[in-house]
Amino acid sequence: MDITKVSCVGAGLIGQGWATIFSSKGFEVTLQDINESILENAVKGVTSTLMFLEARSLLGKGEAAASLERIKTTTQIAEAVEHADYVQESVPDNYDAKKKVFKEMDEMSPDHTILASSASGLMMTEIQKVTTRPGRCVLVHPILPVHLIPLVEIVGGEETSSETVKTAQEFMKELGKTPVVLNREVPGYIINRLQAALLREAVDLVDKGVVSAEDLDKAFCMGIGLRDPVIGPLLRAHLAGSGVERFFRNYAQSYRYRWESMETWTTIPPSAVKAVVKGVSEMEVVRKKTMEEIQGWRDEMLVKLLKVVHGD
Ligand SMILES: NC(=O)c1ccc[n+]([C@@H]2O[C@H](COP(=O)([O-])OP(=O)(O)OC[C@H]3O[C@@H](n4cnc5c(N)ncnc54)[C@H](O)[C@@H]3O)[C@@H](O)[C@H]2O)c1
CATH class of the missing domain: 1.10.1040.10 (N-(1-d-carboxylethyl)-l-norvaline Dehydrogenase; domain 2)
Incomplete structure (x- = not known):
């Protein structure tokens, strides 16, 4: 299956990470959340991450601005998913929130759309029950910071088709991620x-x-x-x-x-x-630096480490 249009439902820490990855790999992205001020904040976060990646030569010159051009925002879930081939959901980690959103995404997206969840430990078998397409629902769990850590865990529920797992795996490879597919689901994955x-x-x-x-x-x-x-x-x-x-x-x-x-x-x-x-x-770094400064320092160190370990 060809994936050309992607959507991110939920624009918090993880949704922003996915929007950064998708847009920087050339995909048109629709980023959705419940209100405009969250979306404005999310675009600020994505902008600063893209600029960080370009400044460290992990993106080419001008690619941060070009990636941003590919991101659209909306508060309407229908608008986010109605043309998507692949939706990555990143709303809060509880079954009520996930099921509400999966039901809406299922009703409003084309039949072929893959609905992927970023959930950190919930079971897809439970979430996919609320949809009419359980075969095309899958967990694709990223690791924070999403824009730097290559690993994603792919976990199918009882009803997920092997074709969906395969498509998600291939798509993640296309994005430069390192997917690991679990043979069966367990709480918290690996x-x-x-x-x-x-x-x-x-x-x-x-x-x-x-x-x-x-x-x-x-x-x-x-x-x-x-x-x-x-x-x-x-x-x-x-x-x-x-x-x-x-x-x-x-x-x-x-x-x-x-x-x-x-x-x-x-x-x-x-x-x-x-x-x-x-x-x-009482930790020295916590006493001396803000949360944002610690995150920035962590990302600087990770970029250096990734260059050594992966050569990119
Ligand atoms: N934070 C991590 O380290 C991490 C790592 C991997 C996976 N995850 C998983 O990713 C998911 C999101 O985590 P996060 O850290 O980004 O949380 P977050 O709280 O930062 O973001 C969640 C976003 O979802 C939005 N939201 C809530 N209801 C919504 C709805 N009905 N429609 C659209 N948007 C809605 C919220 O407004 C918020 O912006 C969770 O399932 C989490 O377990 C988190």
Whole structure:
């Protein structure tokens, strides 16, 4: 299936990221949200990201302005989707919001249109139930910052057709993304399950006073983070044990002690929220920079890292 016209429904952080990607790859984009002031703010955000990309030579000269020309905005969902081949939905992450919007998109878009959701952990099997085209509904989950991180997770629901999954995968490749297709859906998909496990342990170590928030993040960034742009946890085990099977054999006991001593709570305890809020507010970077400055610094570092890791 050829995709030429795309729409972004929801123009928050993620919708802006998608609008940046689609427009900079030459697609006409309609960006929709519930009111004009949100859309004005979104266009400001997209403009500044496009200019950042052009300034770092990730877009050619004049491409930021040309990309912006390709973006139209509207508060009307019908206008956003009535001519679209592919719609990327990025409204708040709860079933009520997703189902409301999927029902509207289904009613107002052509039969062939693919309806993709940016949801971070919800199940497409549940969302697609409200549409008359469950086969053409799919999850395409990006990673923040969407304009820089290549990975997208593609997850079909029970009714999603393999053709839709394939089309979404090919489309993401065309956009320069790195798609990973899950064989079946699980809450949080891959990335957010890994992040959830890591976050619980990070929060717990700070809550128990084992380490400060500042040093926890430092240990991650200068240890795991620095090494893991090139190898993942499974290949790491393979290298660390001179063979993954040998790794599991040799480290069985010490891993059992670690796993046995780890928390398994599913709701963050109030004491942990308090400890982490205090710890993060005391971090040097948080004391010295605004949220926007930290985001800008993160993006600068990511551009350098991407050039090393991916050569682009
Ligand atoms: N923030 C992240 O790190 C991240 C990463 C990947 C995926 N996601 C997912 O992307 C989605 C959007 O997240 P976000 O961070 O951009 O949220 P956000 O709150 O920044 O933006 C959501 C936008 O949706 C708009 N909206 C609400 N109802 C709407 C409707 N009926 N029609 C059109 N627009 C509507 C809101 O006005 C808002 O601008 C969520 O499903 C989220 O889980 C978020």
